[in-house]
Amino acid sequence: MTPPYILAIDQGTTSSRALIVDRTGAIVGLGQQPLTQYYPQPGWVEHDPEEIWTTTLDAIGVALAQAGLAFGDLACIGLTNQRETAVVWERATGAPVHRAIVWQDRRTAGICEDVRSAGEEERVRQATGLTLDPYFTGTKLTWLFRHDPELHRQARLGEICAGTVDAWLIWKLTGGASFLTDFTNASRTLLFNVKRGRWDDGLLDLFEVPRAALPAAAPSQSRFGFTSEEQFGSRVPITGAAGDQQAALFGQGGFAPGVAKNTYGTGCFLLSNAGRKAAVPETGLLLSLGAGAGPQGPEYVIEGSVFVAGALVQWMRDELGLIAQSADIEPLAASVPDTAGVVIVPAFTGLGAPDWDPHARGAILGLTRGVTKAHLARAALEAIALSSAELIEVMNESLPEPIRELRVDGGAAVNDLLMQLQADFAGIPVLRPQSTETTALGAAYLAGLTAGIWSSIDEVAELWRPERVFEPRLGSAERHRRLREWRRAVERTLGWAAS
Ligand SMILES: Nc1ncnc2c1ncn2[C@@H]1O[C@H](COP(=O)(O)OP(=O)(O)O)[C@@H](O)[C@H]1O
Numbered sequence: 001m002t003p004p005y006i007l008a009i010d011q012g013t014t015s016s017r018a019l020i021v022d023r024t025g026a027i028v029g030l031g032q033q034p035l036t037q038y039y040p041q042p043g044w045v046e047h048d049p050e051e052i053w054t055t056t057l058d059a060i061g062v063a064l065a066q067a068g069l070a071f072g073d074l075a076c077i078g079l080t081n082q083r084e085t086a087v088v089w090e091r092a093t094g095a096p097v098h099r100a101i102v103w104q105d106r107r108t109a110g111i112c113e114d115v116r117s118a119g120e121e122e123r124v125r126q127a128t129g130l131t132l133d134p135y136f137t138g139t140k141l142t143w144l145f146r147h148d149p150e151l152h153r154q155a156r157l158g159e160i161c162a163g164t165v166d167a168w169l170i171w172k173l174t175g176g177a178s179f180l181t182d183f184t185n186a187s188r189t190l191l192f193n194v195k196r197g198r199w200d201d202g203l204l205d206l207f208e209v210p211r212a213a214l215p216a217a218a219p220s221q222s223r224f225g226f227t228s229e230e231q232f233g234s235r236v237p238i239t240g241a242a243g244d245q246q247a248a249l250f251g252q253g254g255f256a257p258g259v260a261k262n263t264y265g266t267g268c269f270l271l272s273n274a275g276r277k278a279a280v281p282e283t284g285l286l287l288s289l290g291a292g293a294g295p296q297g298p299e300y301v302i303e304g305s306v307f308v309a310g311a312l313v314q315w316m317r318d319e320l321g322l323i324a325q326s327a328d329i330e331p332l333a334a335s336v337p338d339t340a341g342v343v344i345v346p347a348f349t350g351l352g353a354p355d356w357d358p359h360a361r362g363a364i365l366g367l368t369r370g371v372t373k374a375h376l377a378r379a380a381l382e383a384i385a386l387s388s389a390e391l392i393e394v395m396n397e398s399l400p401e402p403i404r405e406l407r408v409d410g411g412a413a414v415n416d417l418l419m420q421l422q423a424d425f426a427g428i429p430v431l432r433p434q435s436t437e438t439t440a441l442g443a444a445y446l447a448g449l450t451a452g453i454w455s456s457i458d459e460v461a462e463l464w465r466p467e468r469v470f471e472p473r474l475g476s477a478e479r480h481r482r483l484r485e486w487r488r489a490v491e492r493t494l495g496w497a498a499s
């Protein structure tokens with residue numbers, strides 16, 4: 001253990017985690033607490049904001065105990081979080097007024113369609129870099145305010161705070177002293193102008209979100225305040241914050257254009273550093289702000305988000321009972337040489353990039369009498385790899401140079417078969433770093449750079465080391481055949497739930 005120590009908080013969709021990172025980038029303590037998922041109606045997904053906070057606190061306690069450190073031993077804190085999820089609370093008391101509406105929640109598909117019918121899609125896309133989809137925070141706030149006019153009135157008066165999970169946790173960590181969000185999270189709200197780097201008044205009007213309810217936005221490497229002495233016994237500075245996918249790109253050394261990473265968690269998030277050019281892709285991908293924004297101005301990322309990846313494995317485990325643990329999918333899938341023609345499209349919550357169809361629903365195609373659960377397991381891993389491979393092809397159209405290698409992380413990146421399938425279907429090497437905790441490391445690097453623990457990006461870049469490289473083994477013709485078959489399968493799921 002090499003001091004100083006950084007606390008990296010990684011508040012994810014399914015769990016809250018805390019990691020203690022030392023000067024060498026080693027993880028010397030780790031705490032993790034699962035988070036309850038609420039599904040009040042089909043297509044709705046909620047979290048309890050208080051539980052987001054208490055699980056975070058518990059995870060911090062476990063991480064510190066494991067490292068043998070006290071809270072006061074921490075030099076600084078870096079925060080990273082599930083993005084887009086909307087949290088609304090009372091400014092006076094800090095009490096949440098509603099459950100958090102999670103990024104996966106589809107309840108605002110109708111609101112998105114109304115905005116689209118009003119001809120506003122292109123204006124929204126050019127200002128925010130995002131597509132009109134229930135995924136993003138903006139329409140979740142529209143929904144909350146429409147459903148509670150009194151809340152809307154209070155929000156206009158500045159009595160309500162509305163933000164993403166980073167804003168909520170910064171507020172809680174600082175005992176209500178800081179109401180701040182970072183640029184990367186703000187760039188996922190549909191309310192933030194990514195070209196101007198500020199909230200967009202026209203979009204606030206369009207989505208009926210009062211400016212008085214929103215936090216101030218700051219670059220990821222900023223001073224976000226100090227922890228409350230009353231709660232923690234010490235004032236530790238929060239010196240970095242970023243949405244988890246931008247943090248992961250940073251943790252993967254994605255400091256310059258051309259580096260791409262894919263995170264395999266609940267969903268899959270493919271991000272590529274796009275440098276300082278703010279061109280919105282035309283191909284169903286998103287333009288967002290990157291964590292590397294510094295004094296020279298903002299840095300952009302191009303992103304393709306797949307909503308369901310590891311969640312498909314979870315579904316096979318929890319709902320179908322095909323496996324006992326997520327890791328069991330690998331030997332089961334490896335017990336057969338192919339899927340026997342089965343293709344699974346896990347459009348459980350609609351489809352993200354590049355189709356953006358909230359009405360798509362999942363399908364298992366190509367079933368025959370001989371299909372076993374092993375074929376289904378293999379088809380599940382192939383679905384994760386094929387959806388990402390297709391996104392790489394699409395992303396290449398928006399990049400000056402095609403992606404040459406893919407850096408990977410996230411809970412499902414430990415799956416060797418999945419990584420091999422990814423290399424095969426993408427046709428490029430897949431590089432898995434020694435530490436797949438790149439999201440938390442990204443937050444730690446951001447915080448440590450601001451606090452002066454590392455003096456430059458170059459110093460941080462040296463901490464990234466590959467653990468294993470998966471080389472592509474599939475011929476080009478077969479690879480293209482599989483991608484075409486995947487596209488045919490996806491097209492069968494589009495619009496399914498629309499009528
Ligand atoms: N060995 C494995 N093979 C495939 N999927 C896995 C494996 N281990 C975990 N997963 C999946 O990875 C996801 C957890 O990854 P994680 O990065 O912790 O997710 P999140 O940050 O979205 O909560 C779960 O959906 C789980 O099913």
Ligand SMILES: O=P(O)(O)OC[C@H](O)CO
Nearest residue numbers: 012013082083103265266
């Ligand atoms: O919590 P994760 O890792 O599933 O990531 C969630 C993403 O930020 C959603 O955009």
